[in-house]
Amino acid sequence: MSNTIRSKILIIEDDPGICTFLHATLTAEGYDAIVVSKGSGALEIVASHCPDCVLLDLGLPDMDGNEIISGIRRWSVMPIIVISARSMEQDKVQALDLGADDYITKPFGTDELLARIRTALRHRRTASENDEAALRGSYHVGDMVIDYRKHRVCIAGETVHLTPNEYKIVALLGLHAGQVMTYKAILRELWGPSASTDNKILRVHMASIRRKIEPNPNEPRYIFTEVGIGYRMADNED
Numbered sequence: 001m002s003n004t005i006r007s008k009i010l011i012i013e014d015d016p017g018i019c020t021f022l023h024a025t026l027t028a029e030g031y032d033a034i035v036v037s038k039g040s041g042a043l044e045i046v047a048s049h050c051p052d053c054v055l056l057d058l059g060l061p062d063m064d065g066n067e068i069i070s071g072i073r074r075w076s077v078m079p080i081i082v083i084s085a086r087s088m089e090q091d092k093v094q095a096l097d098l099g100a101d102d103y104i105t106k107p108f109g110t111d112e113l114l115a116r117i118r119t120a121l122r123h124r125r126t127a128s129e130n131d132e133a134a135l136r137g138s139y140h141v142g143d144m145v146i147d148y149r150k151h152r153v154c155i156a157g158e159t160v161h162l163t164p165n166e167y168k169i170v171a172l173l174g175l176h177a178g179q180v181m182t183y184k185a186i187l188r189e190l191w192g193p194s195a196s197t198d199n200k201i202l203r204v205h206m207a208s209i210r211r212k213i214e215p216n217p218n219e220p221r222y223i224f225t226e227v228g229i230g231y232r233m234a235d236n237e238d
């Protein structure tokens with residue numbers, strides 16, 4: 001990781017203990033960390049600092065963190081990682097559907113947090129090079145290669161025979177590797193805003209995809225299920 005330009009991380013969190021921990025951890029890791037402890041005024045601070053990533057607590061004393069997600073998404077695609085004590089699947093799905101990039105449930109480990117931040121920052125760079133560039137290239141993880149130019153997926157050099165819809169699902173998850181995508185987001189991306197919200201169709205496709213790409217479909221190596229939420233493609237950590 002480059003030390004020449006320090007990525008700026010804005011922490012929006014009211015718990016003083018967690019703020020101190022996050023600030024110390026991120027500073028030690030070479031990030032420029034800024035703490036905001038209230039919801040009111042947070043959007044203005046986000047706008048004035050233009051951070052590279054926002055860590056956002058949903059349970060703020062004066063505001064629901066979801067309002068901040070919606071507020072940021074009106075003008076920016078900057079990465080937002082939700083840090084929440086809310087472990088209900090519905091809360092996570094809501095935050096992700098409003099535009100959060102990822103979520104971590106308290107209590108969380110330092111390694112997990114740092115890995116999620118690295119993933120978010122990497123996606124920010126990809127996004128700045130725009131999706132078309134990503135679509136011209138390929139994504140490699142383990143023995144799998146998604147070739148976006150040829151619309152092909154290979155495992156250990158062998159082409160996998162995916163249906164067009166199966167390919168679209170794998171390709172989409174590959175563009176968001178390391179990040180959870182909700183069922184709704186996947187359906188919307190693939191079949192438009194009026195797509196059915198029935199997850200069953202996705203589960204059927206996923207079962208078939210796994211039979212084709214996973215050495216052991218019961219212990220997926222490439223596409224993980226986030227129970228009740230969606231799917232996450234395995235990420236390369238370097």
Ligand code: CA
Nearest residue numbers: 014057059060
């Ligand atoms: Ca809180």
